[in-house]
Amino acid sequence: MKAKVHITLKNGVLDPQGKAIQTALSHLGFDGVDEVRQGKFIEIKLSDTDPAQAKRRVSAMCEKLLANMIIENYSVEVEGETALAAQ
Amino acid sequence: MKAKVHITLKNGVLDPQGKAIQTALSHLGFDGVDEVRQGKFIEIKLSDTDPAQAKRRVSAMCEKLLANMIIENYSVEVEGETALAAQ
Numbered sequence: 001m002k003a004k005v006h007i008t009l010k011n012g013v014l015d016p017q018g019k020a021i022q023t024a025l026s027h028l029g030f031d032g033v034d035e036v037r038q039g040k041f042i043e044i045k046l047s048d049t050d051p052a053q054a055k056r057r058v059s060a061m062c063e064k065l066l067a068n069m070i071i072e073n074y075s076v077e078v079e080g081e082t083a084l085a086a087q
Numbered sequence: 088m089k090a091k092v093h094i095t096l097k098n099g100v101l102d103p104q105g106k107a108i109q110t111a112l113s114h115l116g117f118d119g120v121d122e123v124r125q126g127k128f129i130e131i132k133l134s135d136t137d138p139a140q141a142k143r144r145v146s147a148m149c150e151k152l153l154a155n156m157i158i159e160n161y162s163v164e165v166e167g168e169t170a171l172a173a174q
Contacts, residue, residue, distance in 0.1 A: 006128050021129070024152055030144065032134035041093050041128040042108070047119035057117065065111055 001046045003058045004077045005066060008039035013071045042066060051081040088133045090145045091164045092153060095126035100158045129153060138168040 009015050018036040025033050044061070048054035055078045062074040096102050105123040112120050131148070135141035142165045149161040 008128065008130070018129075021153070025148055028148075028151055030148055033131060034134055035130075035132040037130045039128040039130070041095065041126040042105075043095070043122075043124045043126070044120060045122040047121055061112055061115075061117055064115055066108070 001048050001051065001054050002079045003044045003046060003054060005042040005044065005058060005062060006039060006075045006077075007042070007062070007067045008073050009037060010071055010073055039072075040066075051078045054078050055081060088135050088138065088141050089166045090131045090133060090141060092129040092131065092145060092149060093126060093162045093164075094129070094149070094154045095160050096124060097158055097160055126159075127153075138165045141165045142168060 015037050017038045021038065022033055022036040025036070044058060046054050046057070048057065055076055058076045058078065059074075062076065063069060067074040102124050104125045108125065109120055109123040112123070131145060133141050133144070135144065142163055145163045145165065146161075149163065150156060154161040
């Protein structure tokens, strides 16, 4: 079973990496780029067979290790599940 | 208009960061994690109004700056567009 995790900076948190990309794009001649925000995308292969349980486990992984809950949001998407957990 | 870009390592390319996450998860007591791959997730706000053109522009950004085409794949998803460009 595969889980996809998106980790993004919360609104209002400065993103110097995103700013650097925006500046570089402008120097390369790409106009009209209003904002760039960079986050992480993590794919996890699990031996779980129950999507609901897999999602709970991956959410726990996010809160304990993958995301810094002070400045980041996470969302978890598990194969065979349509709902999303976001915080 | 908003574009979402996923940049992932190609199959077969070693991912030490993903391995480190996998090891850390195991130390935290999360069993049954078979593989972890870490990629980037970039959100770009554009002043474009045509989804098809926005997608072409963002694909060009990926090839020129955002992705290392030797070892990485990218996919672009533009608001109001359902198709995906992946390479």
